[in-house]
Amino acid sequence: MNAHDPSMHGRTDDGIAVGDVLLHVDNISLSFGGVKAITDVSFDVRKGEVRAIIGPNGAGKTSMLNVINGFYHPQEGTISFRGEKRRKMKPYQAASSGISRTFQNVALFAGMSTLDNIMAGRTLKMHKNFFWQMWRHGPALQEEIEHRKVVEEIIDFLEIEHIRKEPVGTLPYGLQKRVELGRALAAEPDLLLLDEPMAGMNLEEKEDMSRFIIEVNQQFGTTIALIEHDMGVVMDLADRVMVLDYGKKIGDGLPEEVQANQDVIDAYLGVAH
Amino acid sequence: MFYREAGQFKTTYEADSAKFPIFQDKVFIWLYLAIGFIAIPLFGSQFFLDAIMIPFLVLALAAVGLNILTGYTGQISLGTGAFMGVGAYACYKLTLAMPDVNIILLIVASGIFSALAGVFFGLPSLRIKGFYLVVTTLAAQFFLEWAFIRFPWLYNYNPSGAIEVPQREAFGVIVTGAAASSEARYLVVLSVVVIMTWFASNILSGRIGRSWMMIRDMDIAAELMGVRPLYAKLSAFAVSSFYCGVAGALMVFIWQGAAEVEIFDYNRSFQVLFMVILGGLGSLLGCFLGAAVIFIFPIVMHHALPPIWETLTPWTMNSSQADLVAAVIIGVMIVAFLILEPHGLARLWAIFKQKLRVWPFPY
Numbered sequence: 110m111n112a113h114d115p116s117m118h119g120r121t122d123d124g125i126a127v128g129d130v131l132l133h134v135d136n137i138s139l140s141f142g143g144v145k146a147i148t149d150v151s152f153d154v155r156k157g158e159v160r161a162i163i164g165p166n167g168a169g170k171t172s173m174l175n176v177i178n179g180f181y182h183p184q185e186g187t188i189s190f191r192g193e194k195r196r197k198m199k200p201y202q203a204a205s206s207g208i209s210r211t212f213q214n215v216a217l218f219a220g221m222s223t224l225d226n227i228m229a230g231r232t233l234k235m236h237k238n239f240f241w242q243m244w245r246h247g248p249a250l251q252e253e254i255e256h257r258k259v260v261e262e263i264i265d266f267l268e269i270e271h272i273r274k275e276p277v278g279t280l281p282y283g284l285q286k287r288v289e290l291g292r293a294l295a296a297e298p299d300l301l302l303l304d305e306p307m308a309g310m311n312l313e314e315k316e317d318m319s320r321f322i323i324e325v326n327q328q329f330g331t332t333i334a335l336i337e338h339d340m341g342v343v344m345d346l347a348d349r350v351m352v353l354d355y356g357k358k359i360g361d362g363l364p365e366e367v368q369a370n371q372d373v374i375d376a377y378l379g380v381a382h
Numbered sequence: 383m384f385y386r387e388a389g390q391f392k393t394t395y396e397a398d399s400a401k402f403p404i405f406q407d408k409v410f411i412w413l414y415l416a417i418g419f420i421a422i423p424l425f426g427s428q429f430f431l432d433a434i435m436i437p438f439l440v441l442a443l444a445a446v447g448l449n450i451l452t453g454y455t456g457q458i459s460l461g462t463g464a465f466m467g468v469g470a471y472a473c474y475k476l477t478l479a480m481p482d483v484n485i486i487l488l489i490v491a492s493g494i495f496s497a498l499a500g501v502f503f504g505l506p507s508l509r510i511k512g513f514y515l516v517v518t519t520l521a522a523q524f525f526l527e528w529a530f531i532r533f534p535w536l537y538n539y540n541p542s543g544a545i546e547v548p549q550r551e552a553f554g555v556i557v558t559g560a561a562a563s564s565e566a567r568y569l570v571v572l573s574v575v576v577i578m579t580w581f582a583s584n585i586l587s588g589r590i591g592r593s594w595m596m597i598r599d600m601d602i603a604a605e606l607m608g609v610r611p612l613y614a615k616l617s618a619f620a621v622s623s624f625y626c627g628v629a630g631a632l633m634v635f636i637w638q639g640a641a642e643v644e645i646f647d648y649n650r651s652f653q654v655l656f657m658v659i660l661g662g663l664g665s666l667l668g669c670f671l672g673a674a675v676i677f678i679f680p681i682v683m684h685h686a687l688p689p690i691w692e693t694l695t696p697w698t699m700n701s702s703q704a705d706l707v708a709a710v711i712i713g714v715m716i717v718a719f720l721i722l723e724p725h726g727l728a729r730l731w732a733i734f735k736q737k738l739r740v741w742p743f744p745y
Contacts (some may be wrong), residue, residue, distance in 0.1 A: 172391075178606060180602070194687075199605070199611055200602075200606045200612050203414075203606075204606055204607060206607075209606075209607075211608060215600075216602065218596050218598075218599035218600055218604075219599050220595060220598065220599050220664065221592070221596075225592060228592060230607055232607050232608050235589040237589065242589060242590050243581045243584055244581075245588060249584075249588055249589075250396065250399075252589075253399065253588060253589075254399075257395045257399070261395075281442055296607065
């Protein structure tokens with residue numbers, strides 16, 4: 110794919126320069142009944158960077174992503190995305206404001222083909238109304254074909270041409286993860302949230318996925334926040350790393366700083382009592 | 383061997399996203415339409431048109447409606463019969479109010495009323511799923527059935543409680559009432575069903591159909607991609623009920639000629655649901671296959687099984703016993719399909735076509 114094609118990343122000029130804060134999470138606390146999933150966590154994501162969120166199992170990483178894109182509503186704290194402050198929002202509002210994500214357990218539309226799944230990512234960009242859709246030939250089909258072109262570019266980029274028409278339910282796991290990344294990319298997000306993009310993959314698939322993530326970040330300028338357990342991958346990919354443990358932030362900074370942080374080492378390796 | 387796309391190259395996305403990408407399919411669909419519109423009215427007997435083709439097409443349309451909701455959007459409904467009833471009573475009241483308006487227009491317009499009813503009874507789907515939604519749609523079924531009896535205004539205070547279809551014309555031809563010819567009625571039903579199925583397939587292959595399927599397959603991810611569940615689910619209920627309503631109006635006005643509320647009871651809902659399950663959830667072709675198996679197959683058995691049985695065996699069989707055999711076979715088929723092939727006959731057909739494409743090789 111022509112990586113410099115500006116049509117692929119239409120919303121780069123939103124007034125936020127590369128390196129400025131794109132997403133700011135302020136003193137978020139989230140609890141389910143008596144269980145405190147996240148306690149008073151603040152962090153930011155700067156435009157153009159790869160931000161990693163790590164932590165042991167149950168640390169609240171996925172909850173944090175769910176808060177960011179509106180699945181969970183935190184009891185305290187605010188989130189500002191592109192300068193707009195918000196506390197409660199629906200997932201589709203997050204989607205239309207430019208946040209897209211993938212899931213830890215693949216959440217593809219299993220009954221639909223790869224092509225339709227990635228087309229699904231463009232739902233928000235298609236506007237022809239019901240009556241044009243009913244007629245199909247004419248404007249609705251033109252719109253469909255325009256979006257198909259963008260989707261085909263993503264398919265080329267992710268090297269999944271051969272499974273274009275396969276139902277995704279029948280695909281192997283590594284490819285499903287790739288299709289899911291494609292679906293998230295199709296929305297041309299400003300902020301891409303990846304929830305364990307490499308979980309359960311073999312080395313080769315991990316290398317491919319890392320390559321895609323770097324290319325998405327560097328060539329399209331997409332800001333990425335990712336959760337990952339493979340520390341080698343995190344240290345190589347991420348510009349900055351935040352560490353959560355039991356819902357609290359215990360470390361934040363450059364990968365080397367985090368690696369050297371005693372609290373982080375204790376959280377991962379345990380401490381002698 | 384003859385069914386193969388070798389040499390048929392797609393050079394545009396438009397050609398690639400066509401409904402029938404393989405040339406042979408295109409030929410077949412035009413052939414079927416030619417048979418349907420020309421050969422059957424010319425050569426079909428009155429029994430064939432009245433007792434087989436018209437009911438088959440009406441029920442297939444209702445199955446298309448239910449399939450939009452259940453097969454494509456994943457919302458199971460047992461209110462089909464009631465929504466068909468809304469369409470039928472709406473059409474009756476409309477044509478009494480406006481006797482001179484083209485009846486086909488009124489039949490289609492009556493779908494709007496059932497669409498409104500569908501949206502209203504679809505509201506719980508925003509909160510509940512699966513079996514619980516089945517129960518609420520069943521409530522719609524019983525409530526509407528009750529309403530059809532309780533409000534005599536709906537059947538124009540007819541002492542028998544039935545709708546009696548008046549004689550109405552479309553384009554100068556009598557198409558409803560006792561004086562309408564079978565051919566005219568058949569062509570009306572066929573035209574409405576073909577056009578509405580075509581519209582349905584267009585909607586399903588576009589953005590709106592995709593958003594329905596997104597809700598069906600993974601509602602959380604759908605919401606994340608910007609689908610609003612409120613719009614997606616209620617629009618599916620509206621479109622589905624619209625189709626059911628038109629099918630109900632056709633059932634009374636073109637097929638049966640008169641109707642009591644019993645033809646819209648929950649047995650009708652189950653009949654259409656079984657058509658969708660047997661034919662194939664999420665397939666328009668399946669609606670027609672399912673309607674053929676559930677409706678036409680028992681008729682064929684009724685007439686053909688006793689003579690065959692009596693030639694093959696020394697025992698006798700009457701046609702009511704043949705009906706029982708047909709019922710048993712359909713029951714077994716429904717169970718077998720639910721367990722073995724949830725995507726129904728349409729999937730079997732797709733597998734068969736795939737085998738045919740690569741024949742004589744297995745892959």
